[in-house]
Amino acid sequence: MYYPYFIAYMAAGFVISIVVFFWALNNGQFKDQQRARYIPLESDLNTKPVKASRFARIETIALFSLVCIVLATSVAVVVFALVKAVR
Amino acid sequence: MSNEVTESISSDNPTAKAFTLTSAFWFAAATSLGMIGAGYLIAPDFMANIEYIHFGRVRPMHINAVLFGFVTPGLLAAAFYYFPRLLRTELFSQKLGVFSAIFWNITVAAGIIGISIGHTQGREYAELPWIVDIMVVICFALVVFNILMTIRQRKESILFVSIWYTTAAVVLTSITYCLGNVIWKPDTGALLGIPDAIVLWFYGHNIFGLLLTPMGLAVAYYVLPIATRSPLYSHTLSLLGFWSLIIVYTHIGTHHLLQVPVPTWLKTISIVDSVAMVIPVMIVLINLWYTVKGKLGDIHADIGAKFVFTGTIYYFFVNIQGSMMALPHVQRITHFNNWVVGHAHIGVLGFAGVTALGGLYFILPRITGKPLYSKFLADVQYWLVLIGITGFALVLTTVGLIQGNAWYNGETLYRTLPEIQPYYILRASLGTLIMIGAYIGLYNVIRSLYFNRGASI
Known part of the structure; x- marks a missing residue:
C-alpha cells in the first residue's frame, strides 16, 4: 500500500x-x-552608480552570441525530432 | 519604514560566510568528481581498479555533491544575507546558522563517503543512504526554523518575493525529501514497481523545481534591482509567478516516464503542466528583464549581478527545452541519452549554479566589508564556467541527437560508441575549464573571506 x-x-x-x-x-x-x-x-543604500565601459559592451555582445548559438542548436534538434516523427 | 533600521543591521554574518565557504569548497570537489566520471566515458578502464571511485559510484557522488554541497548552500548563503536585510531585523540565531552550516558539511561528506564505500539506495538523486537522508532532513529543518523565526520577528510588514520563494523552497523540500526518499522504509528507501518510479521522479524533478529554481529566482529578484538601482518592474507580477510556479511545477516529474507504463492521466498532467511552465517562467523573465532594461552596463560592472543575469538567460533556455522535451514526439529522440544530461547541466549549473556563484560574489564584499579579493579572477571564473557550460550544451545536445537517432532507428548500441567518443573528449575538455574555474573561485572566496588585505569599503 x-x-x-x-x-x-x-x-x-x-x-x-x-x-x-x-x-x-x-x-x-x-x-x-x-x-x-x-x-x-x-x-x-550603499551601491553606487557605475560607468559603462567599451569592454562591457563587447562582453555583452559575446554573451548574446553564445546564447544565440545554444538556442539555435536547441531549435534545430526539436525541428529534427519532429521531422523524424512525421516520417 | 525607516532606513535607519536597515542601516543598523549587523554586516557581520558568520552564517552567510560559512555557507559561502561550503559552496565554494564543494563546487571544487564536485567538479573534480565529475572529471573522474568524464574520464571513464573516454576510457572505460580509466582508474577501473579503484572501486571507491568507479563510475557507478563517482557519478552519484558528483551529482549529490553538486546538488547538496555546491548549489543549495550557495543559494542559502545569499538567503542568509538578504533575509535580515529584506525583513529589517537580525537573523534569528547566527549560532544556529553556523551550526547548520557545519552540520550541512558533515552530512554532505557522510553522503559522499557513504556512496564511495558502496552504501547507496540506487535511485537517481536519492542515492544517499538512509541515515544520511535523516541528516539531510535535519539540515533543512534547522534552516527552516531559523528563517521562519526570522520572519516572525521581522520589522518589515511586507514579505518581498525573495522571502516567499526561499521559504517555500526549504519548507517544501524538507517534506518532499522525506517522501521521495521513502524515508519510512529504512531498509530499501524505495517502494515497489511503478509507484516507486512515479514517486522518485516526482521528488527528482522537484529538487530542481521546488528547491533550486525558487531559491535561484529569489537571489535574482534581490540582486538585479540593487545592481541596477531600479525598483522591481512589478511585485504583483512576481507574486503571480510565485504562486503559479507552486501550482504548476509540482506535477511535471512524470514527464520522465512517458515511455514507461504509468497511468495515462498522470502522463497527460505532466505534459500539460510542463508546457504550462511557460507561464511562471515568462512572468519571472519579463519581470526581471524589464527591471534591468537599458542597464546592462551596470550589470556587467558588478560581477555578482553578471553571474545572476547570465543565470536568468540559462533559466529561459532550460525551461523552453523542458517544455519541448515533454512533448512525446520530441522525447522519442531526446530522452534516455545525453540530451537529458545536457539539459540537467544547463539547469543545475547554467541556471542555479551560476546564480549561486552570482549570489556569493554579490554578498562577499557586503559581508566582509572589503572589496572582492580579485575581480579579475572572478571574471576569469565567469568566462571559464560560461564557455564550459555553453560548450556542454552544444556537445551533449549533439551526442544526444546521435544516440537518440540511432535508438529510434533500432541500431545496436555499440555501433554508436566510436561515433560519440570524440564528443566525450570534448566534454571532458570543457569540464576541465569548469573545474579550473571552480578552484579559482575557491581560492578567491578563501582570500576574500580570510586573507584579504584590501582597504575597507
Missing part, C-alpha cells in the same frame, strides 16, 4: 498552501505593492 502516503502528502500540501495563501491575503501581503518594489533598494 503506497497510496496512503501519496494522499497524506497531497492533502498536507494542499492544506498548507491554502492556509498560507489566506494568511497572506488577510495579512495584507497583496496590498501596497508599489512600495514592495523598492524593498531591495531600501535594504542596500
